[in-house]
Amino acid sequence: MSGTTPMRATRREWIGLAVIALPCILYAMDLTVLNLAVPSLTASLNPTAAQLLWIVDIYGFFVAGSLLTMGTLGDRIGRRKLLLIGAVAFGLTSLLAAFATTAETLIFARALLGIAGATLAPSTLSLITNMFRDDRERTIAISVWVASFSTGGAIGPVVGGVLLNYFWWGSVFLIAVPIMVVLLLVAPRLLPEYKDPQAGRLDILSAALSMAAVLSIIYGIKSLAEGGELAISLGAIMLGLVIGVVFASRQLRLTHPLLDLSLFARPAFSAALSINVFGFFALFGMFLVVAQYMQLVLGLTPFEAGIWSLPVGLGFVVGSLLTPLLLSRMRPAYVLALGLTVAALALLVIGLTAPSRDLLTLIAADTLLSIGLAPVATIAADLVMSSAPPERAGAASGLNETSSEFGGALGIALLGSILTVLYRGGLGETLPQGLSGEAVAMALRGIGGAHSAAETLPEGGVALLEAARVAYADAMLVTSLLGAAIVFIAAVTTIAMFRGIRPATA
Structure with missing residues (x-):
């Protein structure tokens, strides 16, 4: 019996899971915590517009570009070793970013943070597959892993806002230091080491x-x-x-x-990566749209928008932790289809709510979107890891995270581009009379440009802002309906892609 029944996790593994959650929370926080610090670091470092864009974006770029390599490197040198190396690098580069005195130094530090951050997600996910051999326990552990990222993303703006009320902009980077020190102290005792014994050189x-x-x-x-x-x-x-x-x-x-392409010959592996792209397409695409809507249409400050976004992040946590319960009652195909259908309905409500400017309904629908998409991310990660051989777990986890990055980037690009085209068309028909050519060009560039143009107008600024807000809300309605249609098609397709796969808990 012992030869066929996987060993159940002990208290040590569950405490180790809590340790694994720490760098995951930090990884997600670093993606969001900087946004609130942009005004104060701009005043301190005086970056050019291009430098400011790189300060904000370069972390995500280097995370995405390094995930596959870092996942495979963990298979080569050891996943715990890679996690500890990444923790040291993340802590040191966080110090460099916190005390940067020039924009160039901060850009360099953020790039190094991206490379160090790319070690965290693949090594932690691949360690989970070693620590939790029982299928049901592994699903629960991955649910906690996914929820930890959501928690970091949700609390990032709040923690950043509190720090910026009392300290300078660099303080948002110092959060990493004590967390990484704790990880270095406890990880060697609680986390196992694993690497591919047959791995060649990188x-x-x-x-x-x-x-x-x-x-x-x-x-x-x-x-x-x-x-x-x-x-x-x-x-x-x-x-x-x-x-x-x-x-x-x-x-x-x-x-x-570096990447074993035979992994893609496994139907569950390829299908899980594909559905993960769809999930993050909807999540990241609408995240940007709703964030701009709250600040530029409803007039919330960045900190207020961050507070109102808390339920959305917590919704993803709830959805992740509900996934094992749903899988104990339904096949993965039906849980995925249910989650995507809930997400499609949420997108429908978001779109219909936009013209009325009803904040409470908007947040409720956005939270429902997170609850629906959380099982998609959890099940996709579980299927990717369970269908890959143990010696390829690091590479598989790197691919899973890379698919999330691609899905998010596609969602922002496609939905954002559609919204911009619709916004320009709608605003072009309702622009107030008497505006200068420069003001018209700025307003048509985007709703942020309309705000900038309105500040230069002694008269007519109010009318321009209202026209821009109406155009953005109308464009958001159509964009959300399109997103709902895409996600609903994905829900139907999912049943065909995954119907032969039974839940791990069976």
Whole structure:
């Protein structure tokens, strides 16, 4: 019996899971905590517009570009060792960022933080597969893992707001230091070590190619979303795709590839990555739309918007922790379809609420969106990890996180671009008379531009702002309905993709 029944986790593994949650919370906090500090660091460091954009974005770029390499590196040198190395690097670079005296130094520190941060998610997820052998327990552990990211994203703006009320902008980076010290003290005692005993040396050229491919594609997609030069944006995406083809062909020739492409031959693995892209497409795409709506249409401050976003983050936590219970009663296909259907209905309500400017209904629907999409992220991660062989767990976890980054970038780019086109069309028909050409151009660039243009107008600013708010709300209605249709199609498709897969708890 002992040869067929997986060993159940002990108290040590469950306490170890709490330890694993610490860097995951920190990883997510670092994606959101800086946003509130932008005004004060701008006053202190005086960055150019381009430098400010890089300060905000470069962390996410380097996280996305490094995930696959770091996941595979954990398989090579040991997942716990990689986690501890990443913790030291994250703590030290956080200190560098906190006390940066120039914009260039802060950009450099944020890039290093991205590389260090990329060690955290793959190593923690792959360690979970070693610590929790029982299928049901592994699903619960992954649910906690997903919930820890949601918790970090939710509390990031709140913690940042509190710190900025009492300290300078660099204090938002110092949160990492005590957390990483605790991790370094307890992780060696509570977390097991695991690495692939047959792993070869890390292929540096493959690592460089994978980073270049992901960075180019993510940059191109993000540039499109922000209204960048079309030729440059599409050129970056095409360059990334070409590098990706070169990377894939190299993997087929190597004895010990950075990425084992045979993983994609496993139906559950490929399907789980695909559905993960859909989930984060909707989540990240609407996150940006709703955040702009709360601040630029409803007039909330960034801190107020962060407080109102707390239920949304907590909704993702609740949805993640409910997933094991749902899987004990339904197959993964039906849980995924249910979650996506709930998300589609939430998007429908968000769209219909936008013109009425009803904040409470908006937050309730946005929270429902998180609750619906949380099982998608949890089950996708569980299926990716359970369908990959143990010696490839690090690479599999890196791919899972990379698919999340791609889905989020696509959602921001596609839904954001559609909203911008609709906004421009709607505002162009309702612009107040007598505006200068410069004011019209600024207003049509986006609702943020309309706010900037209104500040320069002695008269007519109120009318311009109201026209921009109406145009944005109407564009948000159509964009949300389109998003709802895409997510509902994904829900229907999911049943066909996953209907043969039984829940782990069976």
